[in-house]
Amino acid sequence: MASAQKEISISEFFAKNRHLLGFDNPRKALLTTIKEGVDNSLDACEEGGILPDIGIEIHQLEEDRFRVIVDDNGPGIVQEQMSKIFGKLLYGSKFHSRRQSRGQQGIGISAAGLYGQMTTGKGVVITSKTIKGKAIRLGVQLDFTKNKPLVTGEEELGDWDRKHGTRFEVELEATYQRGLRSVDDYVKQTAVSNPHATLRYLPPNAEEARVYERASKEVPAQPAEIKPHPYGVELGELMKMLRDTNSRWLVGFLQEEFCRVGRKKALEIIELAKLGEKSYPTRIAREEADALYRAIQKTKISAPPTTCLSPIGEKRILEGLQKECDADFFTVSTRPPAVYRGNPFQIEVGIAWGRPGSDRLDVDQEGRITKTRKKRAKVDTEDLLGNADESVRVLRFANRVPLLFQQSGCCFTKAVSATSWRNYGLSQSKGSIPTGSAVILIHMASVWVPFTSEAKEAVASYPEIQKEVKLALQEAGRKLGAHIRREKKVASEFEKRSYIDQYLPHVGIGLQEILGLTAREREEAVDNLKETLETNRKIG
Amino acid sequence: MSPARKTPKKATRKAAPKRRKRVRKAAPRDDGGKGNLKDVALCGIQEVAAEVLEVANKGALPEMTMPQRSLANVTYDRKTGYFELGDHFKTRTLDVNSVKTFAQTLRLMSLAKEMVSGDDFATKREAYYVSKNWGEARFGEQRESDTVLDDIEGMFSIRDVTRETLRFIPEEHGGSVVGPLTVIDRDPETGEEIRSVCESMGSGAYTVPSSVDHLGLESTADFVLAIETGGMFQRLNHHRWWRTFNCILVETGGVPTRATRRFVRRLSIDLKLPVYAFVDCDPYGICNIYRTLKVGSGAAAHVNRRFCVPNAKYLGVTPQDIIDFDLEDATHPLLPVDIKRAKDALKNDPFFKAQPKWKKAIRQMLKMGVRAEQQAFAKWGLNFVLEEYLPAKLKNPRGFLP
Numbered sequence: 001m002a003s004a005q006k007e008i009s010i011s012e013f014f015a016k017n018r019h020l021l022g023f024d025n026p027r028k029a030l031l032t033t034i035k036e037g038v039d040n041s042l043d044a045c046e047e048g049g050i051l052p053d054i055g056i057e058i059h060q061l062e063e064d065r066f067r068v069i070v071d072d073n074g075p076g077i078v079q080e081q082m083s084k085i086f087g088k089l090l091y092g093s094k095f096h097s098r099r100q101s102r103g104q105q106g107i108g109i110s111a112a113g114l115y116g117q118m119t120t121g122k123g124v125v126i127t128s129k130t131i132k133g134k135a136i137r138l139g140v141q142l143d144f145t146k147n148k149p150l151v152t153g154e155e156e157l158g159d160w161d162r163k164h165g166t167r168f169e170v171e172l173e174a175t176y177q178r179g180l181r182s183v184d185d186y187v188k189q190t191a192v193s194n195p196h197a198t199l200r201y202l203p204p205n206a207e208e209a210r211v212y213e214r215a216s217k218e219v220p221a222q223p224a225e226i227k228p229h230p231y232g233v234e235l236g237e238l239m240k241m242l243r244d245t246n247s248r249w250l251v252g253f254l255q256e257e258f259c260r261v262g263r264k265k266a267l268e269i270i271e272l273a274k275l276g277e278k279s280y281p282t283r284i285a286r287e288e289a290d291a292l293y294r295a296i297q298k299t300k301i302s303a304p305p306t307t308c309l310s311p312i313g314e315k316r317i318l319e320g321l322q323k324e325c326d327a328d329f330f331t332v333s334t335r336p337p338a339v340y341r342g343n344p345f346q347i348e349v350g351i352a353w354g355r356p357g358s359d360r361l362d363v364d365q366e367g368r369i370t371k372t373r374k375k376r377a378k379v380d381t382e383d384l385l386g387n388a389d390e391s392v393r394v395l396r397f398a399n400r401v402p403l404l405f406q407q408s409g410c411c412f413t414k415a416v417s418a419t420s421w422r423n424y425g426l427s428q429s430k431g432s433i434p435t436g437s438a439v440i441l442i443h444m445a446s447v448w449v450p451f452t453s454e455a456k457e458a459v460a461s462y463p464e465i466q467k468e469v470k471l472a473l474q475e476a477g478r479k480l481g482a483h484i485r486r487e488k489k490v491a492s493e494f495e496k497r498s499y500i501d502q503y504l505p506h507v508g509i510g511l512q513e514i515l516g517l518t519a520r521e522r523e524e525a526v527d528n529l530k531e532t533l534e535t536n537r538k539i540g
Numbered sequence: 541m542s543p544a545r546k547t548p549k550k551a552t553r554k555a556a557p558k559r560r561k562r563v564r565k566a567a568p569r570d571d572g573g574k575g576n577l578k579d580v581a582l583c584g585i586q587e588v589a590a591e592v593l594e595v596a597n598k599g600a601l602p603e604m605t606m607p608q609r610s611l612a613n614v615t616y617d618r619k620t621g622y623f624e625l626g627d628h629f630k631t632r633t634l635d636v637n638s639v640k641t642f643a644q645t646l647r648l649m650s651l652a653k654e655m656v657s658g659d660d661f662a663t664k665r666e667a668y669y670v671s672k673n674w675g676e677a678r679f680g681e682q683r684e685s686d687t688v689l690d691d692i693e694g695m696f697s698i699r700d701v702t703r704e705t706l707r708f709i710p711e712e713h714g715g716s717v718v719g720p721l722t723v724i725d726r727d728p729e730t731g732e733e734i735r736s737v738c739e740s741m742g743s744g745a746y747t748v749p750s751s752v753d754h755l756g757l758e759s760t761a762d763f764v765l766a767i768e769t770g771g772m773f774q775r776l777n778h779h780r781w782w783r784t785f786n787c788i789l790v791e792t793g794g795v796p797t798r799a800t801r802r803f804v805r806r807l808s809i810d811l812k813l814p815v816y817a818f819v820d821c822d823p824y825g826i827c828n829i830y831r832t833l834k835v836g837s838g839a840a841a842h843v844n845r846r847f848c849v850p851n852a853k854y855l856g857v858t859p860q861d862i863i864d865f866d867l868e869d870a871t872h873p874l875l876p877v878d879i880k881r882a883k884d885a886l887k888n889d890p891f892f893k894a895q896p897k898w899k900k901a902i903r904q905m906l907k908m909g910v911r912a913e914q915q916a917f918a919k920w921g922l923n924f925v926l927e928e929y930l931p932a933k934l935k936n937p938r939g940f941l942p
Contacts, residue, residue, distance in 0.1 A: 507646055
């Protein structure tokens with residue numbers, strides 16, 4: 001038995017458990033591959049302060065075989081790192097930092113390569129150029145057992161058509177489908193949540209690429225890195241921090257290892273824990289650490305700084321929604337940053353609402369109502385806005401990345417269901433997603449998004465998060481409700497006025513018949529009445 | 541009914557014919573001259589329309605005023621003896637919500653004008669169909685046109701013009717009549733006199749026409765008995781009960797129609813005959829049928845004056861009759877709707893509120909919790925009602941409920 005015990009590499013483990021990474025079926029594999037590529041590209045561009053230009057191409061080679069290419073205009077990768085980033089699992093820059101980014105673990109893109117290699121036997125091809133260096137093209141394979149990259153080919157390109165950027169190319173077994181949760185859907189939602197990026201998307205067998213132009217020319221500010229917040233640290237982690245610290249005094253340890261703890265706060269915590277301020281952190285015993293942990297929970301400490309967060313921003317959310325939804329009304333609401341387990345996060349909600357196909361009524365300053373026939377969709381075949389009798393589309397984003405799967409298991413969805421939308425003019429059966437021609441966008445920006453699985457498909461239901469989402473939904477909902485009520489008022493007023501036009505002539509006929517009026521006298525009376533009636537009606 | 545079973549009471553009645561019967565006569569109602577009313581109607585229509593036009597051309601919103609037709613807007617005075625319209629009015633101002641009704645009102649008034657001047661008439665149903673030619677302003681259902689007609693009638697009641705004068709006549713005809721009464725009518729085509737002798741109708745009966753003011757009346761009867769159900773009317777007619785008791789029988793068929801009420805009113809006022817009502821002992825019979833016959837209704841308060849029979853008395857069936865004639869096991873329990881109606885009458889109906897005897901009787905019925913139909917007497921034999929019950933009651937007309 002003992003001889004059968006053997007170390008397993010992470011690559012091997014994931015080769016057998018690929019569903020954990022979002023490669024459970026060929027359709028999802030295609031999406032996950034693209035998603036990982038685009039996430040990396042966007043992160044890279046933003047880190048370099050560059051407005052992203054991302055290209056996505058899908059080429060169908062055979063019935064079930066595709067080549068996926070994702071390229072960007074990011075800063076590029078230095079040659080030494082290229083093979084590791086794409087050929088070694090759990091290699092990344094983001095896992096240890098408390099800073100908001102799309103990627104977290106350093107698994108995604110190499111897992112995509114791994115999947116491609118397993119299904120086609122071919123490695124990935126990476127082309128990258130930094131502004132100073134030369135364009136390099138590498139063929140990389142992954143050694144399953146050793147979790148190490150194997151470079152299969154290396155070539156210098158003299159004439160790459162861009163100054164800097166990266167291009168990732170992989171062949172894989174996959175299925176392409178349209179509709180909900182498709183690559184098309186993902187690209188479109190990404191365009192909504194990243195209005196500063198231009199996306200060129202070439203679906204399989206398409207004549208030309210769909211281009212989602214950027215609506216904003218500002219690169220989102222690079223979020224800062226922060227120290228952990230005392231509330232977010234569990235006992236075990238606290239003990240590890242005590243062991244590892246360079247501080248010699250407990251009071252110094254608290255001040256230096258945590259954010260939002262000054263000398264005064266540190267002393268307050270220590271006093272509450274009945275410890276000495278000059279105790280050696282490394283000599284704190286388990287019981288004392290426990291007392292310290294409890295003291296931290298009882299002390300009032302202000303919320304972590306939010307410079308580490310990069311919300312999309314109300315203006316950008318509006319731009320994103322307006323760009324991709326053919327709606328009549330848009331609203332956004334942003335919650336102040338909050339904390340779950342010491343991780344700062346911020347919730348933003350946007351709502352787009354419209355009556356597809358129906359006419360639009362506008363009230364001018366004199367209170368006249370004009371009816372405009374609505375123009376039909378412009379942008380895309382896949383419209384985000386459904387019909388009035390369909391469930392509202394909920395677009396979930398974590399750090400600007402669309403979450404397409406496991407909607408029902410997601411904290412955001414639960415918050416949507418738990419909000420009473422009837423107050424805001426949408427119909428809703430108890431405990432479910434409301435019905436109506438609307439899109440609800442929910443974005444969570446956080447240094448660490450608590451996903452329910454490594455495939456990053458749903459956000460775990462922390463009460464703090466769900467509460468914030470609900471509050472944001474309610475705020476946006478109130479604005480939506482006000483709009484819907486006004487719209488209904490205008491519609492009923494319009495109907496009433498058309499009543500006047502319909503029936504006033506009959507008042508005229510009645511008068512004419514009884515009093516023997518001439519046609520002109522009749523017209524005059526009707527015109528007078530109409531004038532009086534309409535000036536008597538004010539629209540609030 | 542065999543002669544052998546005749547009661548002694550009937551024998552005394554039989555003796556009555558020896559005394560010369562007094563013949564009561566009434567000429568056709570001088571309605572202030574039909575032509576006169578016609579002018580009043582035409583004038584009224586003209587005036588209402590002219591005012592609407594004037595206000596409209598002044599840049600204001602025209603209004604129409606009509607009395608509120610509800611039980612809350614009537615008063616009852618025992619001296620006058622009927623529901624009088626109170627002084628609550630409703631004003632319909634032309635606005636977005638009322639523009640359709642406003643248009644329909646004017647167009648129906650225009651129809652009335654045409655009918656009055658052309659001496660034609662329309663039933664409510666026909667008026668509804670006339671509107672079908674009005675395009676957008678047409679009525680969707682007859683209920684809607686009936687409401688507008690009622691409003692017009694209310695509006696013109698202020699000018700003493702009824703719906704009939706505006707030539708909108710009810711669809712339903714009046715009740716049936718038998719007994720020692722002669723109705724003198726005229727052939728509408730030839731103008732010849734037609735005498736309908738209500739004693740010689742065989743097993744049928746004379747039917748009250750929708751308009752009764754032009755009729756001449758002659759009678760030798762001693763009183764009028766108004767009967768709720770057709771079945772009871774047929775029983776009394778079949779046994780020629782009206783001959784035995786020298787009376788006129790009128791079938792109301794539920795709540796009496798306007799024509800029936802007007803007809804009974806003429807028998808009561810013009811021929812000075814006492815009127816007794818014989819209806820079911822339930823809240824509907826008392827509070828709707830009898831009350832409407834005697835003092836009119838809230839909804840038609842503006843016309844009660846011309847349609848009520850203030851001298852009518854309530855012969856039965858009374859709650860006390862149920863006990864006196866041992867009908868307890870021939871009753872049915874009061875339904876919730878009955879109880880509500882009875883309580884409502886005690887609380888809101890100005891007529892019952894003014895009559896202590898009625899209050900007592902209704903309370904008695906509520907306490908007993910049962911209702912009895914006219915037909916309940918059949919428990920004691922099919923003809924018990926005409927051989928025992930009615931003769932016993934008629935011995936003491938002073939004991940009738942007011």
